[in-house]
Amino acid sequence: MAVVITGFGARSPLGCSYEESLDTLRAGTPCVGDIRNIDTRGYQYTAAGEIRRDGEVVRTPRGVDRKTFFLDQALEELSAKTGFTRRYRPDELMLNIGSGVDYFDIESYFDSGASFPDGILRDGSYHQLAADMRPLAAKWHFDAGCHLFASACTASAQAIGLSWRLLRRGLAGAVVSGGADSMISHPAFLGFSVLGALSASSEPAPVKCRPCDLHSSGTVLGEASVAMMMEDSARVGDGQEILAEMVGYGCSMDAWSVTDPEPSGAAAAEAVRAALDEAGITPEQIDCIHLHGTGTVKCAPAEYNGLHRIFGDRLKDIPAYSMKGQVGHMIGSCTAVEMLGVVYSLQHQAVLPTLNFRTPHPDAPFRMVRDTPLHLPVRYILKMNSAFGGHNTALIFKKWER
Numbered sequence: 001m002a003v004v005i006t007g008f009g010a011r012s013p014l015g016c017s018y019e020e021s022l023d024t025l026r027a028g029t030p031c032v033g034d035i036r037n038i039d040t041r042g043y044q045y046t047a048a049g050e051i052r053r054d055g056e057v058v059r060t061p062r063g064v065d066r067k068t069f070f071l072d073q074a075l076e077e078l079s080a081k082t083g084f085t086r087r088y089r090p091d092e093l094m095l096n097i098g099s100g101v102d103y104f105d106i107e108s109y110f111d112s113g114a115s116f117p118d119g120i121l122r123d124g125s126y127h128q129l130a131a132d133m134r135p136l137a138a139k140w141h142f143d144a145g146c147h148l149f150a151s152a153c154t155a156s157a158q159a160i161g162l163s164w165r166l167l168r169r170g171l172a173g174a175v176v177s178g179g180a181d182s183m184i185s186h187p188a189f190l191g192f193s194v195l196g197a198l199s200a201s202s203e204p205a206p207v208k209c210r211p212c213d214l215h216s217s218g219t220v221l222g223e224a225s226v227a228m229m230m231e232d233s234a235r236v237g238d239g240q241e242i243l244a245e246m247v248g249y250g251c252s253m254d255a256w257s258v259t260d261p262e263p264s265g266a267a268a269a270e271a272v273r274a275a276l277d278e279a280g281i282t283p284e285q286i287d288c289i290h291l292h293g294t295g296t297v298k299c300a301p302a303e304y305n306g307l308h309r310i311f312g313d314r315l316k317d318i319p320a321y322s323m324k325g326q327v328g329h330m331i332g333s334c335t336a337v338e339m340l341g342v343v344y345s346l347q348h349q350a351v352l353p354t355l356n357f358r359t360p361h362p363d364a365p366f367r368m369v370r371d372t373p374l375h376l377p378v379r380y381i382l383k384m385n386s387a388f389g390g391h392n393t394a395l396i397f398k399k400w401e402r
């Protein structure tokens with residue numbers, strides 16, 4: 001059987017629909033700016049990729065958890081596009097989502113009489129526990145199950161990978177997968193600031209994140225809620241568009257450090273080998289690589305080392321791309337939003353330029369595409385992501401050939 005992707009519902013810095021998102025990708029519009037949804041007075045870091053509609057940041061009222069709020073909208077868009085609630089019985093439908101586990105109710109904390117250090121402001125920044133997505137699962141009738149993944153930056157990759165395996169084994173009729181996460185909160189910014197992971201660049205917000213660039217100094221946080229329809233190609237009706245086929249998944253854990261990637265990339269290479277084996281293809285068949293590419297100092301060399309173990313000297317000739325220079329890092333939903341770039345490459349036979357990439361990193365000499373899209377035959381794409389704790393994932397997608 002073939003597991004295919006037949007639609008998206010998207011809310012991200014790229015836009016508030018699948019079509020708007022692809023238009024923003026095609027135009028290369030920078031989507032990182034100064035934060036609008038929380039008060040950042042006194043903060044050293046104020047740049048983020050917030051969800052936008054028609055180029056304008058979408059604001060939400062106090063007390064609203066943005067990731068679940070926008071995931072509900074993404075599911076509504078997906079339902080309208082694919083008719084999944086009409087085409088499948090509730091007991092055939094499963095929801096698998098990558099997200100973050102957090103509970104930051106600052107308003108209640110203040111009401112309890114607790115005091116805050118300077119820089120944490122009382123503005124009602126509120127995030128629900130990610131696992132409380134049962135109301136959404138009930139609303140959209142995902143009676144076959146609802147699974148949440150919270151492995152940081154690989155959360156939505158693991159959600160997509162498990163969905164693929166369940167469909168291949170006939171354990172679900174159809175799966176809506178993807179990710180929903182929002183790092184637009186005081187605790188998230190303070191935490192990543194303490195870790196030293198945020199961009200120290202003095203440049204304007206849109207160019208602070210420089211994936212795989214010699215002058216990379218850190219990442220920029222963001223948010224996105226993206227849902228995508230995964231199903232057996234045999235059950236796709238006439239007239240229903242097939243955007244891509246998923247053919248391989250690999251996952252590994254190196255436990256090198258709580259936050260740093262393992263420098264040699266050995267475990268990341270294991271994930272790639274597993275994905276290639278499941279896809280039944282060789283490294284020579286990969287046409288381009290969509291990187292994790294966070295813009296942090298340690299990410300690019302570790303990612304390059306892992307991929308060099310697989311591709312050898314050919315790696316310098318394989319076109320590579322990272323979306324994070326354009327939108328920021330969505331943590332639990334980063335793979336989900338970056339799937340829009342994967343589908344773009346397959347649909348348009350092109351690798352998009354990586355925004356803000358200018359000077360190759362000597363320890364990570366990827367063939368990064370810049371300035372204009374690179375048009376070439378794209379049949380197989382390797383999608384990479386890595387996460388805190390040593391998680392590594394590799395997904396392989398194929399241009400749909402009926």
